[in-house]
Amino acid sequence: GAVVSQHPSRVICKSGTSVKIECRSLDFQATTMFWYRQFPKQSLMLMATSNEGSKATYEQGVEKDKFLINHASLTLSTLTVTSAHPEDSSFYICSARAPDRDYEQYFGPGTRLTVT
């Protein structure tokens, strides 16, 4: 089946620094990837849709200058949290849409970000 990886799985950073999270589709090419944020015991909130070779589409209320998304290839999308603050601490999950299944999303294992 389709496998999506994320790196790192956990990261602790100091307030004011930037953190990059990678999302890779390992055995398929993904023209579309999604970035979600999940708070403890809460639902997933879609942050942005990442399309290979074009600008990401951000959901309402998500600061594009703070959460930089780059989808440079068909297997890699990155999310950079710039000038991180403690309130950015969260579980960030990416997903990728398989090319032959236009609705099914395969999720990565997630990245736990803690900003101190």
Add this chain to the structure above:
Amino acid sequence: GQQVMQIPQYQHVQEGEDFTTYCNSSTTLSNIQWYKQRPGGHPVFLIQLVKSGEVKKQKRLTFQFGEAKKNSSLHITATQTTDVGTYFCAGSGNQFYFGTGTSLTVIP
């Protein structure tokens, strides 16, 4: 804005009992998807429903999409401890939204 709510938020059942979670959208959905997230894990796709009134089954799981395409349900028959997790619906309307989730605990 569009909202997708699920009830109940939490459900504890004895192993062998049935379980149902309900998903309600404030707007009409073009389709509804269901995901399962185990504790500490990531969401795993279960199924998609597209047609009004559609019913699909996967072994002990029965998924239903409402006639008005604004609600859906997931029913598990004779729960097992492996069913533990949070079940999310996710719908496409104006945007793609995950529901609030129902956390299922199965007591052996």
